[in-house]
Amino acid sequence: MEHNILVIGGNGLVGKTISRILKSRNPQFNIFIGGRKGGKTESDLKIDVTDPATFKTITDKKITLIILSVNDKNDHILRFAIENHIDYLDITKPTPDLVKAYSLAKNREIGSRVVFSSGWMGGIVPGLVSTLSNNADDIREIKLFVYYSVKDKAGESSAHFMAENVAVPFHEYKNDKPVAIRHFLNTEVFDFSFGIGKRNAYNFDVPDLYILNQIERVPDVSVKMTYNSKLVTWLLGSFQYLRIFSILSLKERKMIFGSSGNGDQSVFEIVVKDKNGSKRLSLQSTEGQAELTALSAVLHTEELLKNPHENKVYFSHQLHEPLSLLEQLSAYKTININIAS
Numbered sequence: 069m070e071h072n073i074l075v076i077g078g079n080g081l082v083g084k085t086i087s088r089i090l091k092s093r094n095p096q097f098n099i100f101i102g103g104r105k106g107g108k109t110e111s112d113l114k115i116d117v118t119d120p121a122t123f124k125t126i127t128d129k130k131i132t133l134i135i136l137s138v139n140d141k142n143d144h145i146l147r148f149a150i151e152n153h154i155d156y157l158d159i160t161k162p163t164p165d166l167v168k169a170y171s172l173a174k175n176r177e178i179g180s181r182v183v184f185s186s187g188w189m190g191g192i193v194p195g196l197v198s199t200l201s202n203n204a205d206d207i208r209e210i211k212l213f214v215y216y217s218v219k220d221k222a223g224e225s226s227a228h229f230m231a232e233n234v235a236v237p238f239h240e241y242k243n244d245k246p247v248a249i250r251h252f253l254n255t256e257v258f259d260f261s262f263g264i265g266k267r268n269a270y271n272f273d274v275p276d277l278y279i280l281n282q283i284e285r286v287p288d289v290s291v292k293m294t295y296n297s298k299l300v301t302w303l304l305g306s307f308q309y310l311r312i313f314s315i316l317s318l319k320e321r322k323m324i325f326g327s328s329g330n331g332d333q334s335v336f337e338i339v340v341k342d343k344n345g346s347k348r349l350s351l352q353s354t355e356g357q358a359e360l361t362a363l364s365a366v367l368h369t370e371e372l373l374k375n376p377h378e379n380k381v382y383f384s385h386q387l388h389e390p391l392s393l394l395e396q397l398s399a400y401k402t403i404n405i406n407i408a409s
Contacts, residue, residue: 071373074131076102076115076145077138081221082159085362086135090369100129123148133373135365136160139228143169146182153179155372157384159365161186162233163275173381181377183368185384187276188212188291188336189357190364194279195385195393196349197340200407206342209288210280213258213269213337217296219329220356231321234304235313238273240290241281252301252308256292261350261406262335267294270305279383296332334360345409351397352404359402367396 073090077083078101087099101107106114113129116122117140126134126148133155136145140160146169149156161169166186173182185191193212201207239246252270259266269292280289295301307313313321334357338349353360368384371377377387385393398405 070098071096071133072098072100072129072131073133073135073369074100074102074113074115074126074129075135075137076117076140077136077160079103079105079107080137081358082361082365083137085358086137086365089362089366093366094370100131102126117145118142120144120148126154127152133157133369135369137365139165141165143172146173149180150176150178150182153379155181155183157183157185157365157368157372159185159190159361161275162229163238163273163278164236166275167278170381178379178381180379181372182381183372183384183387184382185365185368187279187384188214188274189334189353190361190368191275191279191384192364192367192393192397193276193336193338193385194284194383195388195390196338196351196397197280197284198385198390199394200338200340200347200349201342202344203342204284206344207284207286207340208343209339209341210286210290211339212274212276212289212291213260213339214272214274214291214293215260215264215267215296215333215335216293217329217332217334217356218300219296219332220334221329221331221358228322228325230325231318233273234308234321234325235316236273238277240271240277241286242288244281244285244287246281250308251313252293252304254292255305258292258294258337260294260335260337262333262352262404264335267298268301268305269294270301279385283383331356348408350406350408353402354404355402363397363400363403367393 102113102115104116113125136158249271255268258269272293280286334353371387
């Protein structure tokens with residue numbers, strides 16, 4: 069079967085990286101780039117997620133899979149994919165948008181594969197969690213710790229996400245109940261791997277909180293983040309404590325979060341506690357979060373297209389055998405993974 073793959077948002081940092089990795093590993097795939105301005109080649113399609121009138125080119129080009137790497141708050145692309153029985157992979161949604169889109173999709177008749185991959189770094193965390201416990205039902209607590217570098221090539225979408233959501237309260241989960249919290253408060257000292265060392269980490273919202281509790285039914289789930297700059301981490305906590313973010317405009321918040329550097333490592337750590345004790349998985353992407361997010365999207369795409377999966381709604385980790393996902397990530401040249409009890 070011929071695979072015509074469309075990357076919407078393909079001119080952004082993550083979109084370009086997805087196309088590069090996907091083409092290098094799968095030269096037989098036909099890859100199209102969708103963007104608001106179109107482009108100079110037949111592979112560049114003019115698609116504006118806010119204007120469904122531009123979607124006709126998707127069916128004209130016989131697209132079989134859409135990878136969405138730009139935020140589509142009104143879910144126009146999701147609706148179009150469902151209506152036209154086109155496979156769909158979304159790596160973009162913050163938690164509230166993910167919950168809304170998931171509700172929309174699961175209540176529709178599905179004639180293709182609809183995959184939500186909006187968790188941290190392309191939705192790989194829940195899959196890696198499954199490698200740390202023999203029985204998912206035994207898991208009592210999951211903590212995710214994120215190291216974020218302002219030097220990283222994070223791209224505009226990452227900064228926009230933080231600016232848009234930093235003043236919005238969210239939930240972590242304790243004893244299977246949601247607990248309302250705010251970003252960059254409730255410090256916890258964590259000893260990061262890969263030479264980072266002990267850092268203060270603060271509340272941070274990623275869709276894995278919802279996925280691990282509401283979908284995988286883990287009773288206690290929390291996520292905390294630290295910046296490479298201890299001063300920046302402290303300042304963000306102080307701004308939140310004083311509620312300064314609440315009085316700043318979105319434009320002003322974007323100025324705070326809007327920098328993207330020339331490159332740095334990205335690291336996250338998963339700590340899983342079950343009845344047998346505690347295990348920890350540490351993952352480092354030496355090329356940063358854009359590379360890791362794009363690689364994750366590529367691994368989901370390859371799994372979706374090369375192995376049989378029935379037409380229905382998935383979270384991306386549900387596509388994979390956990391050990392296979394771990395092996396594929398470990399085999400990639402810029403990824404380092406350590407597991408310890």
